[in-house]
Amino acid sequence: MHAAERERRIFEALRPTGFVSYRDLEVLLDASPATIRRDLTRLEESGQIVRIHGGAKLPEGDDASGPRLMGTSFDQNITQNLGAKQAIGKAAAALCQPGEGVMIDGGTTTLQMCPHLDGLGLQVLTNSLHIVNALLPQAGTRILLPSGAVFREQNIILAPAGEESMPRFHAPRLFMGAAAIGPQGAMQADPVLVAAERRLIDRAEEVILLVDSSKFRTQSGTIVCGLDEIDIVITDTGITPEMAKALQDAGVKLVVV
Amino acid sequence: MHAAERERRIFEALRPTGFVSYRDLEVLLDASPATIRRDLTRLEESGQIVRIHGGAKLPEGDDASGPRLMGTSFDQNITQNLGAKQAIGKAAAALCQPGEGVMIDGGTTTLQMCPHLDGLGLQVLTNSLHIVNALLPQAGTRILLPSGAVFREQNIILAPAGEESMPRFHAPRLFMGAAAIGPQGAMQADPVLVAAERRLIDRAEEVILLVDSSKFRTQSGTIVCGLDEIDIVITDTGITPEMAKALQDAGVKLVVV
DNA sequence: TCATATTTGATCGCTATTGATCGTTTCGAA
DNA sequence: TTCGAAACGATCAATAGCGATCAAATATGA
Missing domain, CATH: 1.10.10.10 (Winged helix-like DNA-binding domain superfamily/Winged helix DNA-binding domain)
Structure with a gap:
């Protein structure tokens, strides 16, 4: 060597x-x-x-040590495909219009949007405490939270079933992660996440899915939404041409970074 | 390691x-x-x-005592009178019944309750992200949050005026901090805190005020509530006999630790 | 091919860090 | 106030990491 x-x-x-x-x-x-x-x-x-x-x-300053909340699986996931996730996050942030209100679902990929949101003066509604921590230093970003109970496994806020948990809120864009994506649509491993995300989807004009390409090769539990409900998918170059074609045939706009 | x-x-x-x-x-x-x-x-x-x-x-902040209005950050306040605050927090935690639901207002004194709440299996409704962070490692404690916008100066969640922000919640006990306390009642420096705390007070059977004794020697902005609305005051031995008598004359139960 | 320069591996003594075990001190509860 | 448990500091032995030196392997160039 x-x-x-x-x-x-x-x-x-x-x-x-x-x-x-x-x-x-x-x-x-x-x-x-x-x-x-x-x-x-x-x-x-x-x-x-x-x-x-x-x-x-690494020398002080440029260490990428972000907010470390707990020693959960989240910490392990965060470093997987980190480069791809960062690129995807940056591309997603570029879709935000200055001053508008957006929703950001919890997840290790959506988390990578946060560094690029500074200075846009956004209103961000999120159910993820990780994202709250990432956005706190950005003085110009307004952070909105739904009410509910903290679900530790994912560090997100879950509303009791059937309860109205969000201030009247409607956003032009929802940025969402997923455990897997396939012809059936986006999927999550944990059913409780599905309920939370469904609620966000219903309040968004446009649904933007952030998935690194490994998610195309995974099968995972519960379907969150079909491809017809997804407007844009942002992923990295690892996506196969067949998958790309399947998405475009379903009317999904595909962004490859 | x-x-x-x-x-x-x-x-x-x-x-x-x-x-x-x-x-x-x-x-x-x-x-x-x-x-x-x-x-x-x-x-x-x-x-x-x-x-x-x-x-x-953590090391003490610069000015170890005396009146402080706003301007000093939360992190500096955290270490001021830490010993007294810890004792007050412990005494306050002892008032909680296992398994019940309580409300904890944000503040450096109420924060010191958190280490003593582990194992009680409480449901804690709080508007303070600091308290959320302190409670996160306690697997048995259920954390409930109201909806609203994050107010950075105090790291709390503020609901828009007039908005219903809490899941239907009613608690036997509210633990509250204050910037100052006197014959007029409890006071806060920042008016937005007053509105948030008023909302909590209305949902509690019993209001328990946690103040280290330096708060008796301070005057500060806006009145949150009169002494008649306060059921218990927990403070340290620095309280003067006159103040103690004034509280008891007003029907407030006084706990000195 | 041979000579030389560079890189790698091995060994040695030395230092830093860690864990274990004392006796002592401090704190909190009875 | 007394007593026991917990925390403390000091010391010592064991281990792991360090730097320096030298030998071996590899690459380079005439």
Whole structure:
């Protein structure tokens, strides 16, 4: 293995949490301890990482450590396909008109919209506490919440069945995630999510689905809505031509980033 | 686990209430007692925390006492009179019956109830995102939120005027903070807080006010409610006999911790 | 092909970090 | 006020990580 390849792997390991232990690298690089140390020393001298006893971390400032709420599966999902999700989030944010009101469903992909919403002066209605935390530092973004009980597994706010939980609200756009998408439509693993999302869908003019391409290769539980209810799908280049055609045949506008 | 990760977790645990117990850290860090102590000692020497018997707290804000209107941030207030607030919070939590539903108003004193609510199986309705964060790790506590917009200065959820924002909810007890208390009643500095608290008061059987004794020496803006609407006041030993008598003459039960 | 330069691996002594075990101190409840 | 449990600090041994040096492997160029 070459030095360049090792460096690439080091950064790859570093990105999710901003830290790699020496032990991890020993397995990951399959190189001798001496070589690993030399790599780290070199990267530190060029200022790209900071070495600490037992490993290395990214320099302060550009670490991607976002809001960490709890040690749930959410934290694991958040780093999966992170690059694709970031690109999808950015594309989705570009669809927002300054000053308008939008709804954002909870999810690791929709979460990646938040950094790009700053300065747009939006009104965001969301049921996700993760998204609330991400938007809190943005002084110009107004955050609206529905009433209800906090559902810890997903960190979202769930209204009791049949209860009116949202202030009268209607939005031109709903940004939604999904556990899977196929010819039947968008799907979620947890049925309680379905009920929450149905309520959002009913209040939106336009439904925009944010899914990285791995979601096209998954089957998951309960159908949230058919393709006919989805207006736009934003995904990454991993989508197969067949899927793309199926979506377009169903009248869905497809955005590939 | 490495030192950097442990430090991160310590601050994460410290953020909600400004205090972590040694016991909590033992579970949270999964390290030996000696290592935890060393971490705390190191952080104290660098001035980032203050160690106290049984745990650690955030350093005090600059002005340790005296009247403060608005302007100082929540994070600074959190550490002021922390010891008194913790004791008051503990006493307040002892008033909760297992399994019942209660309302907790936002504030740095009411926040200190949260560590003592674990295991009671309460249903907590709150408008404060700080309290939500403090309660999230407690699996047995059900968290209910009203709908509305997030008001950043206090990190609470405000309903639009006249809007029905809470699920039908009625509670035996409301735990409330205040910026000041005097013969006229409880006062808040910010008028928008008054409106929010009035709404909570109307839904409670019993109103319990949590104020450290410095609040008796302060005058602040807008009256929230008269003494006749307050059932119990919990405060610390700094209260003067005259004030104590005035409260009891007004029919308020006084708890001094 | 051979000589040289670069990179990698191995070994050594040294230091830092951790965990265990004392005796002592502090806090809270009776 | 007294007593017991919990928290504390100090010390020591074990381990893991560190840097330096040298040998081996690989790449480079005449």
